[in-house]
Amino acid sequence: MSQAPTPAAAPAKRPAGRGGRNLELSDELKAYKGVxxxxxxxxxHVHSVSxxxxxxxxxxxxxxxxxxxxILLGGPDEPLEKFAAEAFTFGADKAYIMKDPVLKGYRxxxxxxxxxxxxxxxxxxxxxxxxxxxxxxxxGSVATTLLTGLTADCTELKIxxxxxxxxxxxxxxxxSLYCTIMTLAYRPQMATVRPRVMLMPRADxxxxxxxxxxxxxxxxxxxxxxxxxxxxxxxxxxxxxxxADVIVSGGKGLKNPENFKLVFELARVLGGEVGSTRPCVxxxxxxxxxxxxxxxxxxxxxxxxxxxxSGAIQHRVGCxxxxxxxxxxxxxxxxxxxxxxxxxxxxxxxxxxxxTQAFAAHLALRSRQVA
Amino acid sequence: MHxxxxxxxxxxxxxxxxxxxxxxxxxxxxxxxxNPYDLFSLEEALRLKxxxxxxxxxxxxxPPQAEEALRKCISFGADDAVLVTDRxxxxxxxxxxxxxxxxxxxxxxxxxxxxxxxxxxxxxxxDTAQVGPGIAKRMGLQLLTYVSRIVExxxxxxxxxxxxxxxxxxQVLKTxxxxxITMLENTNEMRFANLPAMIHAAAYPVxxxxxxxxxxxxLSKIGLKGSPTVVSKVFGPxxxxxxxxxxxxxxxxLRDVSLNLIQKIFTRHPxxxxxLLMKEMT
Numbered sequence: 001m002s003q004a005p006t007p008a009a010a011p012a013k014r015p016a017g018r019g020g021r022n023l024e025l026s027d028e029l030k031a032y033k034g035v036x037x038x039x040x041x042x043x044x045h046v047h048s049v050s051x052x053x054x055x056x057x058x059x060x061x062x063x064x065x066x067x068x069x070x071i072l073l074g075g076p077d078e079p080l081e082k083f084a085a086e087a088f089t090f091g092a093d094k095a096y097i098m099k100d101p102v103l104k105g106y107r108x109x110x111x112x113x114x115x116x117x118x119x120x121x122x123x124x125x126x127x128x129x130x131x132x133x134x135x136x137x138x139x140g141s142v143a144t145t146l147l148t149g150l151t152a153d154c155t156e157l158k159i160x161x162x163x164x165x166x167x168x169x170x171x172x173x174x175x176s177l178y179c180t181i182m183t184l185a186y187r188p189q190m191a192t193v194r195p196r197v198m199l200m201p202r203a204d205x206x207x208x209x210x211x212x213x214x215x216x217x218x219x220x221x222x223x224x225x226x227x228x229x230x231x232x233x234x235x236x237x238x239x240x241x242x243x244a245d246v247i248v249s250g251g252k253g254l255k256n257p258e259n260f261k262l263v264f265e266l267a268r269v270l271g272g273e274v275g276s277t278r279p280c281v282x283x284x285x286x287x288x289x290x291x292x293x294x295x296x297x298x299x300x301x302x303x304x305x306x307x308x309x310s311g312a313i314q315h316r317v318g319c320x321x322x323x324x325x326x327x328x329x330x331x332x333x334x335x336x337x338x339x340x341x342x343x344x345x346x347x348x349x350x351x352x353x354x355x356t357q358a359f360a361a362h363l364a365l366r367s368r369q370v371a
Numbered sequence: 372m373h374x375x376x377x378x379x380x381x382x383x384x385x386x387x388x389x390x391x392x393x394x395x396x397x398x399x400x401x402x403x404x405x406n407p408y409d410l411f412s413l414e415e416a417l418r419l420k421x422x423x424x425x426x427x428x429x430x431x432x433x434p435p436q437a438e439e440a441l442r443k444c445i446s447f448g449a450d451d452a453v454l455v456t457d458r459x460x461x462x463x464x465x466x467x468x469x470x471x472x473x474x475x476x477x478x479x480x481x482x483x484x485x486x487x488x489x490x491x492x493x494x495x496x497x498d499t500a501q502v503g504p505g506i507a508k509r510m511g512l513q514l515l516t517y518v519s520r521i522v523e524x525x526x527x528x529x530x531x532x533x534x535x536x537x538x539x540x541x542q543v544l545k546t547x548x549x550x551x552i553t554m555l556e557n558t559n560e561m562r563f564a565n566l567p568a569m570i571h572a573a574a575y576p577v578x579x580x581x582x583x584x585x586x587x588x589x590l591s592k593i594g595l596k597g598s599p600t601v602v603s604k605v606f607g608p609x610x611x612x613x614x615x616x617x618x619x620x621x622x623x624x625l626r627d628v629s630l631n632l633i634q635k636i637f638t639r640h641p642x643x644x645x646x647l648l649m650k651e652m653t
Contacts, residue, residue: 137504362633367651
């Protein structure tokens with residue numbers, strides 16, 4: 001295992017930071033340049049959060065005047081060059097590819113070794129990953145191995161004009177507050193971002209880039225954890241909230257799981273998904289995959305209808321990026337009316353069926369007109 | 372089998388309020404609870420103990436009052452509890468926290484070798500999901516995050532097989548002990564504490580370790596000093612500049628309000644209507 005760069009202690013004459021800690025970047029670490037994005041792929045598909053991050057990385061790199069690199073680890077038979085070409089169209093300038101039989105299918109140990117070796121060799125200034133089950137697993141391991149800072153689930157990434165450091169903003173305390181976090185004396189500056197928090201960049205087919213290959217230097221017998229099987233989710237019943245265009249969400253205001261059917265009916269008419277809140281998931285009314293919010297999914301639908309949801313901050317951070325938010329709640333003072341676009345003060349059990357009927361009639365009428 | 376479960380005492384985030392002027396957390400009256408995600412790991416540890424025998428030791432880093440969270444875990448059936456508590460830990464980010472907890476696990480392992488370390492998937496206050504992987508890397512343990520089921524443990528062969536939730540499916544992974552596991556939420560249900568267990572827990576002498584007791588000498592790795600991340604700004608969510616448009620149910624019928632709302636939605640987002648019609652027709 002290659003050694004992480006040990007940040008040199010600041011010379012004594014430099015002013016010490018808060019708590020006597022070093023907040024100055026050593027000369028050795030000043031050499032770290034460029035913005036990296038870990039390209040997450042699985043069974044032939046790149047997770048779209050990776051492209052969202054390339055778009056974000058492009059903005060950061062343009063501010064810093066440095067290149068964007070896509071990092072691809074995978075098996076010899078996986079189309080990593082194709083993914084690299086796609087990364088170039090979204091804004092990457094370079095791609096680092098590491099191909100090895102042991103990198104087929106994500107496992108923490110070989111991916112952590114591959115990633116830390118690449119970071120130590122090419123020394124990126126900023127390293128971004130998706131806050132997915134793969135990205136979070138890998139980011140935590142890599143940051144600890146490199147002994148650098150990692151900021152999770154960021155909602156905004158910027159370059160601080162004074163220090164030129166990455167200013168990563170994230171919700172904290174369940175979303176009640178936002179925190180801007182910087183890694184001043186360590187490199188790379190690492191951050192994860194959830195799917196659908198950043199906008200998907202526009203592809204430019206004319207863009208190309210340069211590919212660099214590296215080897216892992218690990219064989220299967222070196223690796224303790226074996227993957228015995230991968231059981232793919234049945235696509236038919238998979239809940240995919242982060243990518244739904246329309247989401248109808250129900251909360252505790254629906255009183256009981258029976259009434260939740262009304263939410264499903266409206267969602268069905270709109271061809272959308274059903275979302276919910278943490279208390280409903282905890283009460284067992286709906287599956288955990290339907291939870292929208294800080295400890296659930298971040299969504300970005302065109303239309304978000306919240307029925308019987310008070311709009312606690314934990315829920316708000318998960319849905320406020322929706323284009324149109326409609327809130328139905330009996331309590332006129334519910335916080336949901338502070339961030340909804342349209343509000344109806346009323347009983348969701350009555351409003352939902354009326355809305356379902358009106359939408360169905362409207363769409364039926366319009367489709368006859370169009371046809 | 373000796374299992375260490377790392378927990379955190381957190382403010383119940385559902386009840387947290389932010390001071391509107393100072394943008395600080397108002398903790399008064401907010402109950403402190405065991406991080407809910409940690410309980411899925413604790414329950415899984417207790418199930419392994421039920422099956423294989425042995426001992427479950429709880430570990431927590433936090434202020435002296437976090438002792439209550441550990442006591443709660445004792446009432447559920449954990450055998451022993453250690454609170455690593457020292458002013459020097461204040462201000463720790465996830466990297467510094469993983470260092471302190473690693474020291475705690477190592478110290479506990481001196482008393483009896485540890486087979487599995489459990490942590491929660493993430494906490495409900497920090498939400499980072501970084502401390503578990505951090506401890507695993509520091510200790511050189513195999514890391515199994517987002518575990519949805521422990522399929523098999525073979526103590527003879529020192530092996531463990533688990534199902535791990537990944538994007539788009541479930542990985543079945545086999546690895547060797549010792550390892551670090553973070554359980555996925557809703558994978559089990561926490562057992563109830565009975566009255567004798569609660570009485571036992573109330574009197575249980577939770578061990579409190581200072582940084583020295585935990586074997587930490589290097590102050591540069593803990594607390595604020597050991598934290599590479601610097602919090603530069605804390606602020607409340609920005610209020611939306613646009614005000615909500617309320618549709619009045621008092622003066623018009625439910626049907627009219629619904630039709631009015633639909634008009635407004637489609638006027639505001641013209642492509643949405645055509646998208647829905649496309650879906651309708653296909």
